[in-house]
Amino acid sequence: MNNDRYIMLVEDNPDDEALTLRALMQSNVANDVVVAHDGEEALNFLFGERDGAEAARSPAVVLLDLKLPKVDGLEVLQRIRADERTRLIPLVMLTSSKEESDVIRSYTSGANGYVRKPVDFVQFAEAVKEVGLYWMLVNEPPPRSAELGG
Amino acid sequence: MRAQARTRLTNELLVRLLDSASDAIVVLDADQRITIFNKGAERIFGYAAEEVVGKPHGVLLPPDVADEHREYVRAFGASQEAARGMAVRREVRAWRKDGTEFPAEASIGVVTENGSPVFTAILRDVSEQRRAAGMSGLLQKTALAVAEAKDTTEALGVFLRQVCDAVGWEYGDTWVLNDKGTALVCGQAWYARVPGLDDFREASLRLFFSLGAGLPGRTWEKREPTWFMDVSSEPAFVRREVAAKVGLRTAVAIPILAGDDVVASAAFYMKDPRQADRDVVDSVRGVVAQLSALFQRKRAEEELAQYREHLEELVEQRTAQLAAANGELEAFAYAVAHDLRAPLRSIDGFSQALVEDLGGRLDAQSLDYLQRVRTASQRMGQLIDDLLKMSRTTRGEMTLGPVSLSGLALAAVEDLRQRDPERWVEVAIEDGLEVKGDARLLEVAVRNLIENAWKFTAGVDRPRVEFGAMEREGRRAYFVRDNGAGFDMAYAGKLFQPFQRLHAMNEFPGSGVGLATVRRIIQRHGGHVWAEGEPGKGATVYFTI
Numbered sequence: 001m002n003n004d005r006y007i008m009l010v011e012d013n014p015d016d017e018a019l020t021l022r023a024l025m026q027s028n029v030a031n032d033v034v035v036a037h038d039g040e041e042a043l044n045f046l047f048g049e050r051d052g053a054e055a056a057r058s059p060a061v062v063l064l065d066l067k068l069p070k071v072d073g074l075e076v077l078q079r080i081r082a083d084e085r086t087r088l089i090p091l092v093m094l095t096s097s098k099e100e101s102d103v104i105r106s107y108t109s110g111a112n113g114y115v116r117k118p119v120d121f122v123q124f125a126e127a128v129k130e131v132g133l134y135w136m137l138v139n140e141p142p143p144r145s146a147e148l149g150g
Numbered sequence: 151m152r153a154q155a156r157t158r159l160t161n162e163l164l165v166r167l168l169d170s171a172s173d174a175i176v177v178l179d180a181d182q183r184i185t186i187f188n189k190g191a192e193r194i195f196g197y198a199a200e201e202v203v204g205k206p207h208g209v210l211l212p213p214d215v216a217d218e219h220r221e222y223v224r225a226f227g228a229s230q231e232a233a234r235g236m237a238v239r240r241e242v243r244a245w246r247k248d249g250t251e252f253p254a255e256a257s258i259g260v261v262t263e264n265g266s267p268v269f270t271a272i273l274r275d276v277s278e279q280r281r282a283a284g285m286s287g288l289l290q291k292t293a294l295a296v297a298e299a300k301d302t303t304e305a306l307g308v309f310l311r312q313v314c315d316a317v318g319w320e321y322g323d324t325w326v327l328n329d330k331g332t333a334l335v336c337g338q339a340w341y342a343r344v345p346g347l348d349d350f351r352e353a354s355l356r357l358f359f360s361l362g363a364g365l366p367g368r369t370w371e372k373r374e375p376t377w378f379m380d381v382s383s384e385p386a387f388v389r390r391e392v393a394a395k396v397g398l399r400t401a402v403a404i405p406i407l408a409g410d411d412v413v414a415s416a417a418f419y420m421k422d423p424r425q426a427d428r429d430v431v432d433s434v435r436g437v438v439a440q441l442s443a444l445f446q447r448k449r450a451e452e453e454l455a456q457y458r459e460h461l462e463e464l465v466e467q468r469t470a471q472l473a474a475a476n477g478e479l480e481a482f483a484y485a486v487a488h489d490l491r492a493p494l495r496s497i498d499g500f501s502q503a504l505v506e507d508l509g510g511r512l513d514a515q516s517l518d519y520l521q522r523v524r525t526a527s528q529r530m531g532q533l534i535d536d537l538l539k540m541s542r543t544t545r546g547e548m549t550l551g552p553v554s555l556s557g558l559a560l561a562a563v564e565d566l567r568q569r570d571p572e573r574w575v576e577v578a579i580e581d582g583l584e585v586k587g588d589a590r591l592l593e594v595a596v597r598n599l600i601e602n603a604w605k606f607t608a609g610v611d612r613p614r615v616e617f618g619a620m621e622r623e624g625r626r627a628y629f630v631r632d633n634g635a636g637f638d639m640a641y642a643g644k645l646f647q648p649f650q651r652l653h654a655m656n657e658f659p660g661s662g663v664g665l666a667t668v669r670r671i672i673q674r675h676g677g678h679v680w681a682e683g684e685p686g687k688g689a690t691v692y693f694t695i
Contacts, residue, residue, distance in 0.1 A: 013492055015492070015493075015495070015496035015499070015500070016492065016495065016496070019495065019496070019499040019500075019503075022499075022503060066488070067488050067489075095488070096487065096488045096489070096491045096492055096495075097484070097487035097488045097491075098487075099483075099484060099487050099538075117491075117495055118495075118531075119491060119494045119495050119498050119527055119528050119530075119531030120498055120524070120528050120531075121495070121498050121499035121501075121502040121503070121524075122502060124495065124499065
């Protein structure tokens with residue numbers, strides 16, 4: 001496993017945070033998870049207000065909730081896609097609803113995936129595990145040069 | 151005896167006979183000079199006999215036709231008809247002593263006495279008949295014009311001009327009820343281009359009359375024609391000064407009604423002083439009846455337009471309310487989708503975490519309780535999902551197009567066979583059933599019905615599901631029939647209510663929104679849905695589209 005890589009979870013609900021972390025730990029895909037609790041915190045982290053060590057690397061994948069305080073998930077997504085430094089970061093929506101409008105808006109704004117959190121924790125853990133595995137291990141990340149805007 | 155009874159025709163008797171006639175009898179000699187002028191002639195022409203006897207008959211004719219007529223009489227004297235003793239009848243223009251002209255019907259004959267012709271003319275004043283004919287012509291013409299008029303303005307214009315022409319009025323105008331119905335205001339006018347009448351028009355344009363005021367207001371109040379013989383001395387006539395100045399004397403106003411209401415008044419004026427003339431008024435009222443019909447129609451059209459406008463307003467209002475309600479529903483559904491499921495995830499997730507972390511240290515009963523907690527939260531999650539699915543079927547636009555119900559039923563059965571490969575169900579689907587509707591919604595409906603039939607035949611020996619169409623009360627009804635668990639008709643009304651279930655959960659699982667969803671979809675297509683069944687003998691759900 002590449003130790004350099006980490007998952008960023010943007011989640012305001014502490015229960016969901018705990019459950020998602022539990023699922024990720026169980027799957028052994030991520031030892032390193034950065035959690036932001038609202039959209040603003042997520043953007044601050046990605047756009048600079050982080051220390052030197054983390055500034056050098058972007059997350060392997062951002063798991064982004066849709067309904068967030070302050071700056072909502074959709075706007076976070078759009079801001080990430082609009083910025084040269086972050087536009088190639090893989091991003092998966094991880095949310096409660098599968099309302100058609102939410103799914104469509106997420107994809108048109110540039111999400112790489114859309115996962116609905118099932119009520120059944122066994123299914124939920126399974127889904128998180130698969131997402132983590134895919135983006136951490138299977139997926140080939142964009143080259144760092146491209147990530148930095150060439 | 152006969153000879154004694156025969157009256158001797160004396161000169162004196164002859165004169166008395168002639169005088170007893172109501173017509174004018176004028177006898178002319180060979181030179182066409184008047185020799186006999188009876189009492190009837192005196193009355194009609196206004197001359198005393200001694201004033202005209204001995205004079206040429208031209209004094210009884212307008213000067214411009216006297217010569218022509220003299221020649222006509224001479225030619226008649228020499229004609230074959232005259233030779234055979236026949237009289238000719240013709241219409242002539244005659245002249246009274248006062249210089250006024252009148253139409254007369256003349257019967258002219260000739261006899262010969264001592265070799266010289268003696269002409270007799272029997273004349274009748276036909277101005278009355280003429281005027282009556284004029285009136286009926288006016289009535290017909292105006293009726294036609296009114297029927298052809300594109301609006302009441304044009305109809306009133308035609309009416310004013312034609313009535314003035316026919317009756318000899320110099321000025322006509324209309325007074326129309328204002329929108330509030332509080333006063334008659336000056337409308338159109340028609341008048342001959344005679345000096346002064348413009349002043350009268352100008353004075354009229356500044357006026358309006360309330361109920362009972364002035365000539366138009368009186369007619370409005372009485373709902374009957376009002377006749378002023380001399381407006382210059384009539385205190386009720388507001389424009390008496392200007393009328394006196396321009397020489398208008400007689401005025402009559404006639405109400406124009408639409409239904410029972412006076413909507414306008416037409417007034418006519420002439421320079422001659424004239425007694426109220428019932429014939430004239432009646433004739434004009436006949437024409438006004440045509441106008442009234444037009445006003446009535448116009449009013450009906452206006453009312454209709456108002457209703458239509460009101461209806462549009464109402465529809466707009468309702469649409470806005472509906473849009474607002476839909477918006478709220480949308481927001482509600484969105485909140486449910488996001489916020490109601492999150493706590494369930496916590497309940498289920500942490501229960502599972504407990505099972506995983508403490509599994510070995512919990513007794514069987516505790517584990518069972520935790521499992522029940524999880525089952526309940528998952529079931530509630532399912533209920534929320536089904537509820538959202540149902541609410542989604544009532545939202546959104548419908549896209550209508552041809553939809554193959556047979557195809558949808560077949561696809562639903564295929565899916566069920568893949569999902570439950572161990573079950574064997576006999577399926578009969580009628581081919582070629584197609585309707586116009588929303589494909590997405592109808593798929594949900596057909597799928598729900600087929601899945602129900604599939605589900606409720608689980609316990610029977612030879613399960614059978616059928617989809618077809620039949621005539622029911624003159625309409626084409628589609629049906630899904632099964633030979634499964636069925637239901638008691640006493641509960642038929644509950645079948646289509648959301649979350650109403652007629653079977654125990656452990657017997658047949660489900661959230662009870664399937665048929666409610668079907669009903670909403672069918673209702674959105676303007677159709678009906680109903681069910682028939684019997685416990686243990688199966689059920690049939692019918693729907694029309």
